[in-house]
Amino acid sequence: MGRKLWPKYGNLRRDFERISKLSYEKVFICWAGKIPAGFVEVSLRRDYVEGANSSPTGYLEGIFVEKRFRKNGVARMLVREAEAWAKSKGATELGSDTRLSNRRSQKFHKALGFIQVEKNVAFIKEL
Numbered sequence: 001m002g003r004k005l006w007p008k009y010g011n012l013r014r015d016f017e018r019i020s021k022l023s024y025e026k027v028f029i030c031w032a033g034k035i036p037a038g039f040v041e042v043s044l045r046r047d048y049v050e051g052a053n054s055s056p057t058g059y060l061e062g063i064f065v066e067k068r069f070r071k072n073g074v075a076r077m078l079v080r081e082a083e084a085w086a087k088s089k090g091a092t093e094l095g096s097d098t099r100l101s102n103r104r105s106q107k108f109h110k111a112l113g114f115i116q117v118e119k120n121v122a123f124i125k126e127l
Contacts, residue, residue, distance in 0.1 A: 027041045
């Protein structure tokens, strides 16, 4: 599922195994019997988070639900787990982001109670 969300990312297996040992990052998986239906990765950020007024801030690093399990509350349940975990770690806010072009994700975030705080255009220059 991670590869479907982040197709160009490097060694996801290694990174998910590393995350499983960290106290400031967590991955939750939703299972439909023996089949993984979706996952959410949440972290605690202590650096700048757009729109946040507190630190640490919970941060929704990524969420993915398999197509056949969408529109059944799986994503909402995963986000609730992420929220509860972040609260248990002292966070009072949950941040997230998506690309400007990803209207579907923006609609999803708004449906879950997120408020848009910024629009961002990023730049890079090779040196």
